[in-house]
Amino acid sequence: QTVVTQEPSVTVTPGGTATLTCASSTGAVTSDYHSNWFQQKPGQAPRSLIYGTTNKHSWTPARFSGSLLGDKAALTLSGVQPEDEADYYCLLDFGGGQLVFGGGTKLTVL
Amino acid sequence: EVQLVESGGGLVQPGGSLRLSCAASGFTLSSYWIHWVRQPPGKGLVWVSRLNDDGTYTNYADSVKGRFTISRDNAKNTLYLQMNSLRAEDTAVYYCVRGTVGAPGLDHWGLGTLVTVSS
Numbered sequence: 001q002t003v004v005t006q007e008p009s010v011t012v013t014p015g016g017t018a019t020l021t022c023a024s025s026t027g028a029v030t031s032d033y034h035s036n037w038f039q040q041k042p043g044q045a046p047r048s049l050i051y052g053t054t055n056k057h058s059w060t061p062a063r064f065s066g067s068l069l070g071d072k073a074a075l076t077l078s079g080v081q082p083e084d085e086a087d088y089y090c091l092l093d094f095g096g097g098q099l100v101f102g103g104g105t106k107l108t109v110l
Numbered sequence: 111e112v113q114l115v116e117s118g119g120g121l122v123q124p125g126g127s128l129r130l131s132c133a134a135s136g137f138t139l140s141s142y143w144i145h146w147v148r149q150p151p152g153k154g155l156v157w158v159s160r161l162n163d164d165g166t167y168t169n170y171a172d173s174v175k176g177r178f179t180i181s182r183d184n185a186k187n188t189l190y191l192q193m194n195s196l197r198a199e200d201t202a203v204y205y206c207v208r209g210t211v212g213a214p215g216l217d218h219w220g221l222g223t224l225v226t227v228s229s
Contacts, residue, residue, distance in 0.1 A: 034214040051215025089155050097169025099157040
């Protein structure tokens with residue numbers, strides 16, 4: 001069974017930078033996995049932030065960016081705002097109709 | 111404005127069936143891949159199923175394969191998820207999500223509908 005792993009929690013101070021990562025149990029994450037990132041606040045539906053590793057949606061704030069970092073996918077928040085406190089999920093496409101979400105990272109802004 | 115509105119959730123006994131609907135507006139369903147994603151209470155997101163734009167190709171997570179069926183009514187611009195042989199572990203909020211155009215991904219999400227499987 002394929003497992004996608006994210007940090008359970010990350011804490012950042014306002015104005016700082018946070019990097020969240022997404023690893024695969026199958027090995028290195030490449031652009032072929034078309035990583036997606038989503039933000040979810042309590043009681044709300046998820047909101048899409050990044051698709052195809054680096055692409056932003058029209059509504060994605062400029063401070064969010066997606067990349068590959070070493071053998072993982074990464075979401076970087078630069079100049080973190082208090083309203084960025086939320087759960088963040090990555091999604092990897094392994095091909096053949098297998099899509100797997102990571103377990104999520106709880107971002108705390110202190 | 112793109113909107114996805116799920117309905118059909120509720121309480122069902124183990125072994126029972128339920129059909130979820132996802133009414134789309136602001137775009138034509140048959141031009142996009144559409145996914146179902148679920149979230150058990152207090153837990154993370156789980157991908158469930160997808161249907162391609164021309165309606166000829168479907169995929170399912172192993173946990174629902176053989177029990178769930180995704181389909182679409184183009185005239186009603188509505189997506190469905192037929193769920194049979196329901197189990198307690200199927201209890202979750204079910205979201206329908208539109209696929210992106212171009213690079214693979216998801217963009218617009220519905221607000222979800224809660225399915226509770228319990229006796």
